[in-house]
Amino acid sequence: MRIRVIGAPMDLGADRRGVxxxxxxxxxxALNEQLRRLGYSVHDIGNIHIPQPESRPVGHPKLKYLEPIVQASEELAxxxxxxxxDGEFPLILGGDHSIALGSISGVASVHKNLGVIWVDAHADFNTEETTPSGNIHGMILAxxxxxxxxxxxxxxxxxxxxxPENIVIVGARDLDNEEKALLRQHHVSVFTMSDIDHYGIFEVSKRAVEIAxxxxxxIHLSFDMDSIDPREAPGVGTPVRGGLSYREAHTAMEVLADSRQIVSMDIVEVNSILDHENSTARLAVELILSALGKKIL
Structure with missing residues (x-):
C-alpha cells in the first residue's frame, strides 16, 4: 500500500491552543520511518495551509472561526x-477534530456509501442550536x-x-444533553466506556466494524487521542478521565486492521504543549501502525 501523509494543523475548532x-x-x-519499516511506500506532502486564530476574527459566538474552517476543509477535502x-491511502494528521469535516468529505467524494468509526471521548454531534461552546470541532459528525x-x-x-446509521462512535464518555437527543433521533450507534466495560473492547470493535x-x-477511521485515558495520553486538547487503556486502544486498532475495510484515517488532538516528552505523539504513531496492520508476532 502507498500512504499519503497529509498534515492539517488546525487550531481553530477548539478553545485550548496547541494542537x-x-x-x-x-x-x-518517526511516523514515516516506522511506516516504511512495515513495508509501505510513504508520500508525505507536508501540511495544508491553515491560518492562525490570531489572524482571523472569531465571528459568530455559536460558530467560532466558521469561514477559515470551511476554507481549510474545502482544501483538505x-x-x-x-x-x-492517485491510489494512495490518505493518512491525515491533526490538528483539532474539525479537520474531519475536510478529510471525510474528501473520502465520501470517492466512496459514496462510506462508513465511519469515530473513536472519541466526545460525539461531536452538536449543531449551532445545541452547542454549549460554539466550538466547531464539536459539530463535525452532525x-x-x-x-x-x-x-x-x-x-x-x-x-x-x-x-447517520453508518456511523459508530467508540469510547464516548462526555456527551451534552441535547447532543444525546440528536444521536438517538438520528440512530447513531454509540458505544460508551460503560459498554466497553461490559462487553470488552474486542467485542465492541467487532460490532463497530459490522455496523459501519x-x-x-x-470505512473511514477517525481517531481522537482524547479517547485514551489521560494517564496514557496526557497531551490532548480536551482530556476526560476514564478512557481507553493502552492495550484497549491497540486492540481496537488491530480489530479494525483485520477487517481490511479501512480506506482512510485521520488522527487528531495531539497537543504538544500539554504533553510529556512527546509521549502522546509517540502513542499516536503506535496506534497508526496497529491500524495499518502491525502485529506483535
Whole structure:
C-alpha cells in the first residue's frame, strides 16, 4: 500500500491552543520511518495551509472561526480526494477534530456509501442550536450527517456526506444533553466506556466494524487521542478521565486492521504543549501502525 501523509494543523475548532503542533509532533515521533519499516511506500506532502486564530476574527459566538474552517476543509477535502484518485491511502494528521469535516468529505467524494468509526471521548454531534461552546470541532459528525449550518454541511457542494446509521462512535464518555437527543433521533450507534466495560473492547470493535462496514462498505477511521485515558495520553486538547487503556486502544486498532475495510484515517488532538516528552505523539504513531496492520508476532 502507498500512504499519503497529509498534515492539517488546525487550531481553530477548539478553545485550548496547541494542537496545531500535532502534525509536527507525530512526524517527529518517526511516523514515516516506522511506516516504511512495515513495508509501505510513504508520500508525505507536508501540511495544508491553515491560518492562525490570531489572524482571523472569531465571528459568530455559536460558530467560532466558521469561514477559515470551511476554507481549510474545502482544501483538505480536495487533497484527500486526489490522494484516493492517485491510489494512495490518505493518512491525515491533526490538528483539532474539525479537520474531519475536510478529510471525510474528501473520502465520501470517492466512496459514496462510506462508513465511519469515530473513536472519541466526545460525539461531536452538536449543531449551532445545541452547542454549549460554539466550538466547531464539536459539530463535525452532525455536519457530515447533513445537520447544522449550511456552510458546514455543504463542503464540496453536497450533503449529507455520511448516513447517520453508518456511523459508530467508540469510547464516548462526555456527551451534552441535547447532543444525546440528536444521536438517538438520528440512530447513531454509540458505544460508551460503560459498554466497553461490559462487553470488552474486542467485542465492541467487532460490532463497530459490522455496523459501519455492513455489506463490505469502506470505512473511514477517525481517531481522537482524547479517547485514551489521560494517564496514557496526557497531551490532548480536551482530556476526560476514564478512557481507553493502552492495550484497549491497540486492540481496537488491530480489530479494525483485520477487517481490511479501512480506506482512510485521520488522527487528531495531539497537543504538544500539554504533553510529556512527546509521549502522546509517540502513542499516536503506535496506534497508526496497529491500524495499518502491525502485529506483535
Amino acid at each position: 496545531d503542533i500535532g502534525p509536527s509532533a507525530i512526524r517527529y515521533a 480536495d487533497t484527500v480526494e486526489q490522494a484516493l484518485q 455536519a457530515l450527517s447533513g445537520l447544522g449550518n449550511h456552510k458546514l454541511t455543504h463542503i464540496k457542494g453536497w450533503a449529507p456526506k455520511i448516513k 462496514g455492513r455489506n463490505g462498505r469502506p
